[in-house]
Structure formats: C-alpha cells, structure tokens
Amino acid sequence: MKKFQAVIHFTMDDSFMNLIPSHRTYINYLINKKIVDSYAVSMESRTVWITINAESKTEADKYLAKSPLYRYWSYHIEELVVYDGQLFRLPTVQYN
Structure with a gap:
C-alpha cells in the first residue's frame, strides 16, 4: 500500500456549509477504515491536506471524488516517499 498526499483548494457558498456534516461522516468513515x-x-487559505493509503493515484482520486464537497475542490495528489511523525514512534519509557 502506498501513501498519497492530496492538497485541496476549495471555494465556499451557502450549499457548501450544508454539506459539511455529510462530508465529515465520509472522512470519519475513511479514517476508521484506515484509508485516511x-x-x-x-x-485562512481554504486548503485541505489529506494523507491517503491507496494502491495508486487513481484509487486515491476515487476516494476524493466520493466526497459531498468534491465539486468545490481543485486539487493535486502526490505520492509520498517518507511519512513520519510522533504517532509512529514507540512511547518513551518512564521509570517509576
């Protein structure tokens, strides 16, 4: 499985705000399935960053296309070579 970073720029209108709850439900589903x-x-910049686990850019794009907010987006997807952070480290040993 590869990792991809989607960088999304969005516009907003009244309908956009009404779609946020269903979009969040979809993103939570993808997080729970370990896809996101x-x-x-x-x-401030009207930008979204999503790290996606997928076999290809095409598959990552298909996940994005299912969002209720998709029509408000312009984006690009990049394959990541390194993805690291505190959450991927072993916990620090603390002596009693």
Whole structure:
C-alpha cells in the first residue's frame, strides 16, 4: 500500500456549509477504515491536506471524488516517499 498526499483548494457558498456534516461522516468513515491517515483544514487559505493509503493515484482520486464537497475542490495528489511523525514512534519509557 502506498501513501498519497492530496492538497485541496476549495471555494465556499451557502450549499457548501450544508454539506459539511455529510462530508465529515465520509472522512470519519475513511479514517476508521484506515484509508485516511490524516486530515487537516485551513480556513485562512481554504486548503485541505489529506494523507491517503491507496494502491495508486487513481484509487486515491476515487476516494476524493466520493466526497459531498468534491465539486468545490481543485486539487493535486502526490505520492509520498517518507511519512513520519510522533504517532509512529514507540512511547518513551518512564521509570517509576
């Protein structure tokens, strides 16, 4: 399984706000299925970053296309070679 980073720029209107609950339900589903590793949103730049586990860019794109917010997005997907962070480290041993 490969990892991909989707960088999404979005626009908003009144309908967009109504779709957020169903979009979050879909993202939570993908997180629970371990398809999405991380999901971050900046309202300042209207950008979303999603790390996706998939076999190919095409498969990652298919996951994105199922979002209720898809029509508000322009994005690109990049394959990641390294994906690391605190969550992937062993816990620090603490002596009593």
